[in-house]
Amino acid sequence: MINTFRKAIFKQGYSLIIAAWMFTLSFVISNYWAFNASPQKVKQSFESYLASQEKDFETLTTTTASLHLLLNSQADKSALDLQDKEYGLFVYTVGDSTPPKETYWNTFNMNVSQQDLRLPDGYYPIRANNGLFEMLKKTIPTKTGDFLVVAMIPIRWTYFIESKYLETALPMRRIWMVCIMWIRAALGNLFTIPVVRSSLS
DSSP: OHHHHHHHHHHTHHHHHHHHHHHHHHHHHHHHHHHHTSHHHHHHHHHHHHHHHHHHHHHHHHOHHHHHHHHOTTSOOGGGTGGGOSSEEEEEEOOSSSOOEEEEESOSSOOOOHHHHTSOSEEEEEEETTEEEEEEEEEEEETTEEEEEEEEEEEEETTTHHHHHHHHHHHHHHHHHHHHHHHHHHHHHHTOOOOOOOTTO
16 A cells, blocks of 8 residues: 555656646736735836836927927828827817817827816826726927917726726736645545455455
């Protein structure tokens, strides 16, 4: 019986190693998931996200070469990769007695109201029909007239963030469940002692 048990342990040695490795992996994943779901981590991620988008907007609107392409309605803007931005970007010409005229936009997922365009330059929380945004508004004076450059950074999409959260959370749960299943299977094989048939059977 002892020899049989030893043979089983030796035979299932790789399973034991895999089980230990998967247990460690599942522990790390579980704690990483819990940490990322904590209020403090969510706050840090949110602040980092906003800061990175604001910095990108400032770089875009303070670099001479970028501004030249952005404000020129006839220029090819592909070099600016505006379609890949995580925020909506809008450019307007400003007239003396007429509302700002939109000359460029990189998305149809959001828009800027005329009321918001009348706000002074700055950063504003904006609640729209399709979600909550941070609006960055800046006036750019040029020799041919003033331009408004506005960014709309998504903070919360109505009926969108919830679905996106579930899509990103479920894979982590699936990884956890797979780890548990592998651990159970490996440990089950390890402690399954082969049945030695008796010569009397």
